[in-house]
Amino acid sequence: MEPEDEIYENGGGEQPPPRSKPIISGEQLDVETYASLYRDRTKVARLLFIADRCDNGAMPLEALRMEALRMAYDEIKKGENTQLFREVVNKIGGMLGDKYEMDAAWCETVDRRAEQKKEKLENELNSYRTNLIKESIRMGYNDFGDFHYAHGALGDAFKSYVRTRDYCTTSKHIISMCMNAILVSIEMGQFTHVTSYVSKAEQSPDALDPITVAKLRCAAGLAHLETKKYKLAARKFLETGPELGSHYNEVIAAQDVATYGGLCALASFDRTELKNKVIDNLNFRNFLELVPEVRELINDFYSSHYASCLEYLGNLKPNLLLDIHLHDHVETLYDQIRHKALIQYTHPFVSVDLRMMANAFKTSVAGLEKELEALITDNQIQARIDSHNKILYARHADQRNATFQRVLQTGSEFDRDVRSMLLRANLIKYDHNLRASRKL
Amino acid sequence: MGSIENLVTQIQGLSGSIDDIAHLHNILKVADESLHAEPSALSSVLDQVDPAKHSLGYLYFLEAFTSGPVSKEQALTLIPILARFINCCDAQQIRFAPDKFVSVCKRFKDHVLLIESPLRGVSPMRAAVRKLQTTSEHLTTLHPDFLLLCLLSKSYNIGLSVLEDDIFDVDQPRDLFLYCYYGGMICIGQKRFRKALELLHNVVTAPMNTINAIAVEAYKKYILVSLIHYGQFSTSLPKYASSAAQRNLKNFCQPYIELATTYSSGKIAEFKIYVDTNREKYDNDKNLGLVKQVVSSMYKHNIQRLTQTYLTLSLQDIANTVQLGSPKEAEMHVLQMIQDGEIFATINQKDGMVRFLEDPEQYKTCQMIEHIDSSIQRIMTLSRKLNAMDELMSYDPLYLSKVLFTQVGRERQRFDFDDFDTVPQKFPI
Numbered sequence: 001m002e003p004e005d006e007i008y009e010n011g012g013g014e015q016p017p018p019r020s021k022p023i024i025s026g027e028q029l030d031v032e033t034y035a036s037l038y039r040d041r042t043k044v045a046r047l048l049f050i051a052d053r054c055d056n057g058a059m060p061l062e063a064l065r066m067e068a069l070r071m072a073y074d075e076i077k078k079g080e081n082t083q084l085f086r087e088v089v090n091k092i093g094g095m096l097g098d099k100y101e102m103d104a105a106w107c108e109t110v111d112r113r114a115e116q117k118k119e120k121l122e123n124e125l126n127s128y129r130t131n132l133i134k135e136s137i138r139m140g141y142n143d144f145g146d147f148h149y150a151h152g153a154l155g156d157a158f159k160s161y162v163r164t165r166d167y168c169t170t171s172k173h174i175i176s177m178c179m180n181a182i183l184v185s186i187e188m189g190q191f192t193h194v195t196s197y198v199s200k201a202e203q204s205p206d207a208l209d210p211i212t213v214a215k216l217r218c219a220a221g222l223a224h225l226e227t228k229k230y231k232l233a234a235r236k237f238l239e240t241g242p243e244l245g246s247h248y249n250e251v252i253a254a255q256d257v258a259t260y261g262g263l264c265a266l267a268s269f270d271r272t273e274l275k276n277k278v279i280d281n282l283n284f285r286n287f288l289e290l291v292p293e294v295r296e297l298i299n300d301f302y303s304s305h306y307a308s309c310l311e312y313l314g315n316l317k318p319n320l321l322l323d324i325h326l327h328d329h330v331e332t333l334y335d336q337i338r339h340k341a342l343i344q345y346t347h348p349f350v351s352v353d354l355r356m357m358a359n360a361f362k363t364s365v366a367g368l369e370k371e372l373e374a375l376i377t378d379n380q381i382q383a384r385i386d387s388h389n390k391i392l393y394a395r396h397a398d399q400r401n402a403t404f405q406r407v408l409q410t411g412s413e414f415d416r417d418v419r420s421m422l423l424r425a426n427l428i429k430y431d432h433n434l435r436a437s438r439k440l
Numbered sequence: 441m442g443s444i445e446n447l448v449t450q451i452q453g454l455s456g457s458i459d460d461i462a463h464l465h466n467i468l469k470v471a472d473e474s475l476h477a478e479p480s481a482l483s484s485v486l487d488q489v490d491p492a493k494h495s496l497g498y499l500y501f502l503e504a505f506t507s508g509p510v511s512k513e514q515a516l517t518l519i520p521i522l523a524r525f526i527n528c529c530d531a532q533q534i535r536f537a538p539d540k541f542v543s544v545c546k547r548f549k550d551h552v553l554l555i556e557s558p559l560r561g562v563s564p565m566r567a568a569v570r571k572l573q574t575t576s577e578h579l580t581t582l583h584p585d586f587l588l589l590c591l592l593s594k595s596y597n598i599g600l601s602v603l604e605d606d607i608f609d610v611d612q613p614r615d616l617f618l619y620c621y622y623g624g625m626i627c628i629g630q631k632r633f634r635k636a637l638e639l640l641h642n643v644v645t646a647p648m649n650t651i652n653a654i655a656v657e658a659y660k661k662y663i664l665v666s667l668i669h670y671g672q673f674s675t676s677l678p679k680y681a682s683s684a685a686q687r688n689l690k691n692f693c694q695p696y697i698e699l700a701t702t703y704s705s706g707k708i709a710e711f712k713i714y715v716d717t718n719r720e721k722y723d724n725d726k727n728l729g730l731v732k733q734v735v736s737s738m739y740k741h742n743i744q745r746l747t748q749t750y751l752t753l754s755l756q757d758i759a760n761t762v763q764l765g766s767p768k769e770a771e772m773h774v775l776q777m778i779q780d781g782e783i784f785a786t787i788n789q790k791d792g793m794v795r796f797l798e799d800p801e802q803y804k805t806c807q808m809i810e811h812i813d814s815s816i817q818r819i820m821t822l823s824r825k826l827n828a829m830d831e832l833m834s835y836d837p838l839y840l841s842k843v844l845f846t847q848v849g850r851e852r853q854r855f856d857f858d859d860f861d862t863v864p865q866k867f868p869i
Contacts, residue, residue: 373749373750376748376749377745377748377749384748384749384750384751384796385749385750385751385753386750386751386752387750387751387752387753387754387757387793388752388753388754388791388793389752393751398798400803401799401801401802401803404803407812408811408812408815411815411816411819412815414819415815415818415819415822416638418822418823418826419606419608419822420638420641420642420645421680422608422825422826422829423607423608423610423616423642423646424642424645424646424647424680425829426608426609426610427610427613427616427646427647428647430610430613431613431647
């Protein structure tokens with residue numbers, strides 16, 4: 001089976017991401033290379049997500065799922081999160097053989113170690129607090145935050161990180177606090193926090209080093225993506241510098257920046273912006289090289305080769321549905337891109353033959369007619385359909401007639417409104433006089 | 441008996457100039473009690489007094505004569521007398537005693553309804569309305585009664601002619617509610633939905649402290665007419681509607697509001713099912729006819745939407761999109777709409793195609809220019825009226841005191857200090 005061969009070809013998970021083989025491609029997702037892009041918690045979270053998504057019993061997907069669960073197991077064993085460990089073991093359900101069974105002994109040791117560490121940290125923190133040394137208290141809270149994070153108590157981790165804020169002295173401290181808070185908030189899915197901490201970090205008086213800047217931009221882009229502000233998300237991703245490299249692998253990989261940024265830009269930018277910010281953007285070109293399919297897709301859209309563009313999109317779709325951040329936006333983004341393609345196609349013409357258009361978009365004429373009807377009703381295309389001859393005619397509103405119509409309508413509305421207003425004023429005056437006379 | 445004779449001579453003598461009539465009015469007011477004491481004796485006297493010249497006296501006699509319950513036969517004899525009086529009385533004279541005139545006319549209306557021929561009352565009531573009005577913008581208590589008679593006798597045109605006048609002065613708010621409600625119904629009968637909406641809107645948004653039944657019924661019709669005319673309905677009342685209305689109207693009109701939401705979903709089959717399930721409620725409110733019109737208007741609005749997106753469309757497609765049964769039905773609907781002037785199209789029967797055309801109005805004809813010109817004039821008059829009212833209100837002492845209260849108060853304070861305290865101020869005011 002093909003996916004298995006590729007896995008053995010590429011080996012273990014610690015190697016740097018292979019540049020020659022695209023990861024997010026039209027072919028079936030290669031779990032191991034995909035997971036190798038990431039570190040720590042996000043690796044585990046992504047693997048678990050893939051496993052959940054593949055849970056429908058079809059054979060190739062089942063293999064994928066097992067692979068993902070196996071890798072998740074290995075990764076978790078390297079860490080200290082027993083809660084997640086138990087979850088994964090449940091999910092594996094003994095189907096991967098003896099090596100992947102519930103390791104109760106390991107759980108116990110880890111938990112005991114955790115208890116001890118926690119006590120130690122607490123004692124240290126208390127002693128620092130009594131000594132009132134700011135730097136040590138800050139370090140104490142930071143350590144606490146790291147500890148909670150490693151054990152999966154995300155809420156406590158967030159609280160601890162936020163508490164270090166009172167003891168931050170230099171801007172470097174503040175930045176590290178913000179970065180930690182951002183990391184935890186992304187894990188928890190609370191993207192409002194992400195936005196606020198990103199802006200806090202960006203407001204720091206010292207100049208930030210380019211890697212941190214790139215990281216902040218990515219985080220901001222993710223936050224906008226989750227809140228469905230695709231245009232802002234696209235802008236943030238496009239501004240990310242190439243220095244990002246693999247420095248932010250605990251959250252996002254460079255390939256993701258390219259994919260998210262490319263798709264959001266395609267769905268929300270108009271033609272000039274697309275050209276200026278995406279196609280001519282030298283920085284972003286580095287990212288796009290990592291996902292050549294997205295690059296081809298954008299170029300096709302710009303040069304109006306809609307059929308191949310939509311084909312690439314279709315190929316990418318199953319893998320994108322497995323992505324933890326993008327999956328619930330895929331449908332919306334795809335719809336928007338398709339609508340933009342339709343609008344862009346009809347824009348330069350006075351009349352369009354629907355049969356040729358259906359060929360270009362690889363759909364049927366009837367389906368195309370329905371889509372166009374929806375767009376015309378939404379006022380995104382100014383045209384009319386000649387259903388008999390299957391032609392789309394552009395229709396330019398007659399300004400003079402429209403103005404006359406509007407004038408007459410406004411006049412009659414004004415007439416009606418003022419008359420009823422005068423009537424109401426009279427009624428109120430009458431009522432008021434009545435009350436006044438009654439008082440007297 | 442003698443006093444009545446006296447009165448008769450006085451009436452005949454003093455019905456000349458305005459001052460005489462005012463004097464006569466005072467005398468009559470005093471004598472009113474005695475007149476009411478012996479109503480039956482007045483029938484002979486009525487012949488001696490001429491309704492045209494001695495209107496005021498005749499009015500008093502008539503009013504005393506007709507007070508008290510009346511049977512059908514009596515009503516039959518009374519009606520011609522009353523009608524004659526209303527038709528030939530002198531407007532100036534009766535304006536001295538408007539409430540008496542109003543009660544006489546109301547009794548006339550009751551008699552007419554008693555003998556169940558409202559048509560006889562329409563023309564005299566119209567004359568009565570015109571005579572009682574001080575200006576054509578004045579709404580009297582008789583207006584709603586007149587409209588009621590028009591409705592019951594189905595003589596809508598006459599009602600419409602009175603409705604064309606704009607109203608600005610109102611005697612009693614209750615009259616306005618009834619007037620607008622009946623007026624709305626007359627306009628609906630004549631299919632003048634825009635004017636009906638205007639009138640019903642006035643009822644619904646009129647200032648009122650507590651909700652009244654007229655407003656509730658008007659709101660129900662308002663929802664239905666709004667669906668027929670515009671194809672949509674927004675449940676939020678404008679800001680200037682009274683708070684009582686905004687809070688309570690919706691509670692009384694639940695079936696209608698749900699009807700409106702079902703309508704906006706656009707699915708005709710569902711809509712029809714909903715109408716059928718609630719048929720009784722609409723029937724009880726006597727709105728079933730209107731509801732049926734709403735159903736047919738749904739097809740119309742759907743077809744009108746099609747004109748925006750298509751240039752030509754086959755009848756089969758129209759039938760499918762609008763959820764009609766067959767192309768034949770679609771053709772009938774489209775034909776009806778073309779005849780009513782609601783859409784511009786041509787039907788090609790050979791291909792079974794409908795071609796939608798643009799509105800041929802080019803706004804270049806003389807009539808159009810005249811129409812625009814008269815609209816401009818009308819709005820200028822209205823605007824002048826608005827300015828006049830604004831000026832009037834800005835002279836009003838109550839308004840001035842409320843607006844300038846704080847300023848005036850402070851001014852006065854400063855005044856006092858300056859007047860009585862020569863020591864320079866240490867504390868800023």
